[in-house]
Amino acid sequence: MMHRRFLTIATSPFAAIALAALLSGCGRDDEAPPPPTVPEPVAADTAAVAPGDEALANAVVTSKTAAAVDLKYDVLAKPAVGQPFEIELTFLPRLAADVLEIEVTGIPGLELVSGGSARIEAVNAGDRHSTRVLVRADAAGLYYVGVVAKMMTQVQSDVRTFSVPVVVGEVAAAEKAAPGTDATGQAIESMPASESTTKPVDGQ
Secondary structure, rough: OHHHHHHHHHOHHHHHHHHHHHHHHHHHHHOOOOOOOOOOOOOOOOOOOOOOOOOOEOOEEEOOOOOEEEEEEEEOOOOOOOOOEEEEEEEOOOOOOOEEEEEEEEEOOOEEEEEEEEEEEEEEEOOOOEEEEEEOHHHEEEEEEEEEEEOOOOOOOOOEEEEEOOOOOOOHHHOOOOHHHHHHHOOOOOOOOOEEEEOOOOOO
């Protein structure tokens, strides 16, 4: 009789619920609380400005934005009339390319002494490619160096053109504010900037 009563109590619904709650409570006491979550530090975005680029000036874009490359420049010494001076051009591609071709031109009164062209192979996004050009001005004034950057792949070629302003000698503030004139005050007839996307011909 006692045996049957024990079985009845043990199998009743209330006893089962109580037993489950007891076992569940014992399990939680034995388990340690989870450790607090510590957020991982976020890495700083260092790709936007490379070390050493903070002091460089941005070249003026004279065409539509097509080729994924930017240009910064630095005049390495104060330009003097009749004396050659160097300009450092730093190209910052934002996409990969098989070849980056560079062509530099001057304007009347500003002679390009050396460094008129360059060719860089196997360009990767985020690279930093620098080249130098040597120029000389016949008179004091505000001049512009034209730069053409062509990003070429097996699929297409994209071109972007830039203008690099250079002040040679002592120039009046009024002349600095009029970039469309040369050292003599005459208007400069600039060639229209062109930008194209072309597909290479097979075998070239």
